[in-house]
Amino acid sequence: MPLFNMTALRAALPRHGRLLGIDPGSKTLGLALTDVSLMIASPYGALRRDKLKRNAAEIAAIAAKEGAAGLVVGLPLLMDGSAGPAAQAARDWAEALSAATGLPAALWDERLSSAAVNRMLIIEADLSRARRARAVDGAAAAWTLQAALDATRHAP
DSSP states (O other), X not given: OOOBOHHHHHHHSOTXXXXXXXXXXXXXXXXXXXXXXXXXXXXXXXXXXXXXXXXXXXXXXXXXHHTEEEEEEEEOOOTTSOOOHHHXXXXXXXXXXXXXXXXXXXXXXXXXXXXXXXXXXXXXXXXXXXXXXXXXXXXXXXXXXXXXXXXXXXXX
16 A cells, blocks of 8 residues: 555544554554544554564554554654654555555654653653653654644644
């Protein structure tokens, strides 16, 4: 299934369709979920990164349970905005995930999301390293998904 741009994905969603955000790490997949009005993204949790078939089944089950009609996958661009090998791997994975789940997907720049979330969890939430490690994946997915929502909120 081809990837959408974020504006087209929003436009293609059914009424009250939610978006599931995914921060694809090498060991875990951070998850976030929007509300039905597509205004707020909240951390949802994390899955252990596994074979695509297993992760796709888990993601499809979460999407069905929560009413998510589309996916927003974090795109790890280089600091200069160009796409390196990690970005191409994320693009390929997002296309395969979309095809395997039957859900439309878009990519969104995730540069510095984990760093920003870690900084927030240290300074504002005063979480220990162990508690930050458990919280950062879902929070990074929410950070990226919220940025995508904010940037496309008033798009035509």
